Amino acid sequence: MKELIELIAGKPIYGGKCLSEFEGRKVMLERALPGEKVLAHVKKRRTGYLEAVTKQVLEKSSFRKESDCIYYPACGGCKLRDVEYEHQAFIKEEVVKDCVRRIGKVTDCEMLPIIKCKATDNYRNKTEFTFSRLRYYTEKDMGNDPDGEQFTLGFHAPKFFSKAIDINKCNLQPQLMNSVYLSLKDKLKNSGLEPYDVVRHEGFLRYLVVRKSNSDGIMINLITKSKKLREIKAVADALILEFPQVKSFVNTINSGRSTTAFGEETVLIAGRSTITDTIGELKFELSHDTFFQTNPGQTAKLYDVVLEFAGLSGSESVLDLYCGVGTISLYIAAKTAHVTGFELVENAVVNARRNAELNGISNCEFLAGDMMKLAKEGDIFKKHYDMIITDPPRDGMHYKVVEALVSSGVPKILYVSCNPSTFGRDVELLEQGGYKLVKVQPVDMFPQTYHVETVGLLIKKN
Numbered sequence: 001m002k003e004l005i006e007l008i009a010g011k012p013i014y015g016g017k018c019l020s021e022f023e024g025r026k027v028m029l030e031r032a033l034p035g036e037k038v039l040a041h042v043k044k045r046r047t048g049y050l051e052a053v054t055k056q057v058l059e060k061s062s063f064r065k066e067s068d069c070i071y072y073p074a075c076g077g078c079k080l081r082d083v084e085y086e087h088q089a090f091i092k093e094e095v096v097k098d099c100v101r102r103i104g105k106v107t108d109c110e111m112l113p114i115i116k117c118k119a120t121d122n123y124r125n126k127t128e129f130t131f132s133r134l135r136y137y138t139e140k141d142m143g144n145d146p147d148g149e150q151f152t153l154g155f156h157a158p159k160f161f162s163k164a165i166d167i168n169k170c171n172l173q174p175q176l177m178n179s180v181y182l183s184l185k186d187k188l189k190n191s192g193l194e195p196y197d198v199v200r201h202e203g204f205l206r207y208l209v210v211r212k213s214n215s216d217g218i219m220i221n222l223i224t225k226s227k228k229l230r231e232i233k234a235v236a237d238a239l240i241l242e243f244p245q246v247k248s249f250v251n252t253i254n255s256g257r258s259t260t261a262f263g264e265e266t267v268l269i270a271g272r273s274t275i276t277d278t279i280g281e282l283k284f285e286l287s288h289d290t291f292f293q294t295n296p297g298q299t300a301k302l303y304d305v306v307l308e309f310a311g312l313s314g315s316e317s318v319l320d321l322y323c324g325v326g327t328i329s330l331y332i333a334a335k336t337a338h339v340t341g342f343e344l345v346e347n348a349v350v351n352a353r354r355n356a357e358l359n360g361i362s363n364c365e366f367l368a369g370d371m372m373k374l375a376k377e378g379d380i381f382k383k384h385y386d387m388i389i390t391d392p393p394r395d396g397m398h399y400k401v402v403e404a405l406v407s408s409g410v411p412k413i414l415y416v417s418c419n420p421s422t423f424g425r426d427v428e429l430l431e432q433g434g435y436k437l438v439k440v441q442p443v444d445m446f447p448q449t450y451h452v453e454t455v456g457l458l459i460k461k462n
Contacts (some may be wrong), residue, residue: 016450103424217247326352396422406433
């Protein structure tokens with residue numbers, strides 16, 4: 001029998017949750033807004049706290065609204081779609097403040113108001129979909145198709161690794177992406193090609209990635225278990241005939257059991273192997289596996305904050321860690337003497353060098369290598385840099401990388417983070433190592449979700 005508790009939702013914390021209390025114990029509460037009275041199901045009892053999810057809102061916040069998506073909240077992609085956008089932004093700003101103060105233990109830095117996003121929908125330029133033989137039925141689906149569907153394409157069902165929620169439209173992506181996706185879904189369904197079964201390791205169709213450039217059309221990456229190039233070519237040709245905006249169609253083969261949209265080989269089926277996108281005035285060549293910010297319009301605002309915080313005069317030498325395809329390096333290049341970008345993924349470095357050529361930028365160099373090895377050997381940190389920019393993945397920096405930054409003695413560190421909790425953790429270590437967090441700027445890149453970008457400026461203490 002499920003344990004139900006009645007409580008008031010407390011302050012917002014990272015992960016789309018509220019930090020609440022029940023009978024003297026802390027509660028990590030999902031699906032509630034601060035101040036709401038809710039009836040919640042206790043999922044887990046941990047040492048010192050409970051994990052709970054709202055089953056019924058007894059007293060709603062005035063910031064609640066009706067969701068405009070039939071798949072919400074089941075699909076899990078959006079956590080705040082039934083919340084007024086102004087309050088979404090407020091929650092994210094409060095979460096960043098909480099992580100800086102509670103985790104980073106910094107209370108005297110300048111906290112700037114969040115930069116909001118004008119486009120609250122249709123902003124994503126890349127979406128990944130999952131094929132499955134097993135359909136996850138949401139409450140809204142119940143009774144519509146009691147026998148189930150063998151062909152399912154949509155989003156991976158939260159906490160059900162073998163099932164997918166069948167999706168025909170995602171409000172986060174532009175209408176053209178939705179139209180192309182729905183047409184391709186229909187063509188694949190009628191092709192006779194079978195969806196992959198993750199349990200039995202059988203079937204063919206595994207994942208579909210749709211990417212849209214704001215200047216150069218659409219790229220399709222179909223991830224399959226094996227090669228059936230003739231069948232895929234027929235589908236690709238039919239799609240491009242209907243949508244000439246599709247400029248690239250590639251097929252990635254993942255024959256292993258790893259549940260990722262990557263593989264051991266990628267074959268060009270139709271069109272070009274890359275498309276070109278832009279951030280500000282810069283052009284970036286993107287291949288099927290290139291990481292690129294999913295909201296390029298707002299990315300320019302994020303990078304403008306980096307430029308402002310950097311305070312460059314044109315004479316500085318800058319090290320850009322986790323540089324990807326060189327977006328930050330190239331964006332700041334005109335204001336520096338030299339930028340060195342460092343990245344683990346070799347293909348990303350190849351793209352970064354190509355992007356420098358594409359934009360006629362000659363004062364950037366890009367190096368590939370393992371960040372842990374770099375931190376251990378420390379050769380690159382022994383060179384003189386006036387500033388280090390670090391833009392790590394969601395897990396933040398390994399403590400060895402933080403130690404290497406501290407040992408470098410660089411006067412200024414600019415930290416760009418997609419996870420305010422790991423940002424706070426790393427800031428505490430950097431402060432212990434002799435740096436001072438001066439100011440923080442949250443940037444909302446992902447409306448309707450709990451995700452938020454954070455830029456922090458740290459200065460070496462005298």
